[in-house]
Amino acid sequence: MKKSIALWMLLGTASGLAYGQGSVTLYGIIDEGFNYNSNADGHRLYNLSSGVLQGSRWGLRGKEDLGGGLATVFVLESGFDVNTGKLGQGGLLFGRQAYVGLSSPYGTATAGRQYDSVVDYLGQFEVGDQWGGYIAAHPSDNDNFNNTNRTNNAIKYTSPSLAGFTFGGVYALGGVAGSVGRNQIWSLGARYTNGPLAAGVGYLNVRNPNTSFYGGGGTVAPVTGGVPGSNFGASPVISGYASARSLQVIGTGAAYTFGAATFGATYSNTQFRNLGDRTSGPVPAGGIAGTATFNNVEVNFKYQITPAWLAGAAYVYTKNNGAGGSSGAKYNQGSVGTDYFLSKRTDVYLVVTYQKASGTDSTGKEAVASINQLTASTSNHQTAVRIAIRHKF
Structure with a gap:
């Protein structure tokens, strides 16, 4: 149960005292469970992990009424690992979100570490x-639909709902002296909801993604199991593209609910452009140039068996058109899952994902299966199973 704490905020001014009423809410999620990986670098792996369905976190959300429909809003949100107690997002204290701003009948403007428009309008x-x-x-x-990367130094605008239509944008300053464009990020998105139908579009443009977007943003550091100087991690799906001068994502998605069933689909085009820029990140042995493109198509389905129990299935097809004449790789992935709510705040869930790969991956080698955020397989297929409990407070 969320706990709301009513606060009276006292502001001192030169001419007198002004009083504003506000509230601060403490909230969080603990997601913990058992995993099975059929091939983690050639071995079966059984382990506990935190934050798969939703990242384990705690946060503070606040609002102060300033009068006339104007209010101050803020969010401070910290990710953590239940098993070790370590901070998430590379050890950042408020690595998930940290922003402050103003809301009004005309929309909300905020500044800080935030989500981009692809996440806001297409992630769902x-x-x-x-x-x-x-x-x-x-x-x-590769398209950040699942919010792997956040945006630092970001200014965001979110519109109010206008007959079911909302839109917004994000601009992040690069903060590099003498170069306005370096490390800058900008994105735009819109969503429309009308009864059982929901649809959205989004665009994301990132300069020097290895330093501005991956690995927490703003730094270049060795990654365990990855390439020194790269923040792209160890997954061979994209690890060879750390030298991209820019990243572009264009996406769309929609869902339609018919009774207890919901049908959904997404499409995205991701481009790692101008590869071979050594000022952005490391260049693989033998060099790399040009643009690498990913096309992702997903169809998904879920059915609310009872008010407390749902089941779902999804299929994802990803085609990588590799740079420099490479034939690229193909990834076929299927998932099934079920989620049962023991109460409004506690549920247990099961997810099974299978992936098969073919072709040539970003490192120039024969593609192997690499389910997101897991140790890659040594073969062209991989299966992951997750059984877990999630509690919200």
């Missing part, structure tokens, strides 16, 4: 953000 249509968790997301979450 992908199965990874519904019942599947990150193991059901698109390979390496």
Whole structure:
């Protein structure tokens, strides 16, 4: 149960005192469970992990009424690992979100570490953000639908709902002296909801993604199991593209609810452009140039068996058109899952994901299966199973 704490905020001014009424809410999620990976670098792996369906977190959300429909809003949200107690998002204290701003009848403007417009307007249509968790997301979450990466130094505008239509945008300053464009990020999105139908579009443009977007943003550091100087991680799906000068994502998604059933679909085009820029990230041996493109198509389905119990299935097809004449890779992925709510705040869930790969991956080698955020397989197929409990407070 969320706990709301009413606060009286006292503001001192030169001419007198002004009083504003506000509230602060403490909230959080604990997601913990058992995993099975059929091939983790050549071995079967059984382990506990935290935050697969939703990242384990705690946060503070606040609002102060300033009068005339104007209010101050803020969010501070910290991710953590239940098994070790360590901070998530590379050890950042408020690595999930940290922003402050103003809301009014004309929309909300905020500044800080925030989600981009692809996440805001398209994430809900992908199965990874519904019942599947990150193991059901698109390979390496190459389009960021599953919110693997946040945006630092971001200014965001979100419109009010206008007859079911909302829109917004994000602009993040690069913060590099003498170069306005370096490390900058911008995105736009819109969503329409009308009864059983929901649809959205989004666009994301990232300069120097290895330093501005991946690995927490703003730094270049060695990654365990990855390439020194790269924040792209160890997944061979995208790890060879850390030298991209820019990243572009264009996506769309929709869902339609018919009784207890919901049918959904997404499409995204992800481009790692101008590869071979050594000022952005490391270049693989033998060099790389040009643009690498991913096309992701997902169809998903869920059925509310009872008010407390749902089941779902999804299929994702990802085609990578590799750079420099490479034939690229193909990834076929299927997921099934079920989620049962023991109460309004506690549920137990099961997710199974299978992936098969073919072709040549980003590293120039024969493609192997690599389910999102798991250790890659040594073969062209991989199966992951997750049984877990989630509690919200």
